[in-house]
Amino acid sequence: QVQLQESGPGLVKPSETLSLTCTVSGDSNSYYWTWIRQPPGKGLEWIGYFYFSGSTNYNPSLKSRVTMSVDTSRNQFSLKMTSVTAADTAVYYCARVSLNYGPVGYYMDVWGKGTTVTVSS
Amino acid sequence: QSVLTQPPSVSAAPGQKVTISCSGSSSNIGSNYVSWYQQLPGTAPKLLIYDNNKRPSGIPDRFSGSKSGTSATLGITGLQTGDEADYYCGTWDSSLSAEVFGTGTKVTVL
Numbered sequence: 001q002v003q004l005q006e007s008g009p010g011l012v013k014p015s016e017t018l019s020l021t022c023t024v025s026g027d028s029n030s031y032y033w034t035w036i037r038q039p040p041g042k043g044l045e046w047i048g049y050f051y052f053s054g055s056t057n058y059n060p061s062l063k064s065r066v067t068m069s070v071d072t073s074r075n076q077f078s079l080k081m082t083s084v085t086a087a088d089t090a091v092y093y094c095a096r097v098s099l100n101y102g103p104v105g106y107y108m109d110v111w112g113k114g115t116t117v118t119v120s121s
Numbered sequence: 122q123s124v125l126t127q128p129p130s131v132s133a134a135p136g137q138k139v140t141i142s143c144s145g146s147s148s149n150i151g152s153n154y155v156s157w158y159q160q161l162p163g164t165a166p167k168l169l170i171y172d173n174n175k176r177p178s179g180i181p182d183r184f185s186g187s188k189s190g191t192s193a194t195l196g197i198t199g200l201q202t203g204d205e206a207d208y209y210c211g212t213w214d215s216s217l218s219a220e221v222f223g224t225g226t227k228v229t230v231l
Contacts, residue, residue, distance in 0.1 A: 044166065044209055046219060046220040093165055103152055105172050107172075108168060109168050111168075
């Protein structure tokens, strides 16, 4: 059974870069992977996805600040978000995606436990 | 700014049934498959339903999903105290080229 574990700094200063890593126990190839966040007391927000081959798709509202990448040799994938503000304070989840086309079937079947990131000086 | 609209809360007594609606548009629910997630307090979301009405292995048949036009519905029968959670719908929006989620619904067992 695949398991995911997020890691990274719990506190980031405003205007700096948020960097998170998701470690996959199990096969990380041939799947899509995604980051999702949840501000305190609010709903889920999709940040984007990437495929192990390198293709990506980011939330249009975050696209200018987000980069996702993968290190298949370490079974890890990462999220970088630049110029953070207090509005980026949230629990960040990584998840495995099942994606099919025609019509699009997109769902997250394996989730990490999440990591809390607070943006504050 | 969620694209999909859900009722903020629903409630029922143990053993009863609840339904949660998820309203969207032609570019999301109207065109693509819908999934549903359960988020127990303090935990990560868990996949309940995918492709409108399919249940992953291990999800009891008390949970069901359906879709009609630009709306989808999650049904929970035989309500249990362990079902108290937030529930979210999700689907791909072809216009935004993004995954979108519902506003979330809190289920309370009276």
